[in-house]
Amino acid sequence: MRDTEFIRGLLRVEDPWDVTESKLDLKRNRVDVRLEWQGAGRCPKCDRECPKHDHRERVWRDLDLAGDQLFLHASVPRIDCPEHGVTTVAIPWSSGRTEFTWQSPYN
Structure with a gap:
């Protein structure tokens, strides 16, 4: 099992998100996980599939x-809903614009 598959299961990451990278820094006691959006974007208000506009x-x-x-790192897509x-x-792991997760992802 690759480390990204292990982290994906541990954090219960579900589609359309995927873990693409994880780094362990033993000197700094830090784990950095990269999450990537895979597939089409959906409007959070009407759930319509929409084209991607950009990402943040x-x-x-x-x-x-x-x-x-x-630490979770992600290029969060913005979509252009008609x-x-x-x-x-x-x-799923964030409520609003906070820099902290609101709970462990997907739980």
Whole structure:
């Protein structure tokens, strides 16, 4: 099992998100996980499939993982909905614009 598959299962990451990279820094007691959106974007207001407009880089601090700080990094897509305009897709591990996860992802 690759480390990204292990982290995906541990954090319960589900489609359309995928873990594409994980780095363990033993000197800094830190784990950095890269999440990527795969596939079409959906409007968070009407659930319509929409074309991607652009993306925004975001970082969240999650609960510690085996005593190491855990950071989630993602290029969060924004979609262009014909009804609601340009809006950010729903992020399952975040509530709003906070820099911290609201709970462990997908739980």
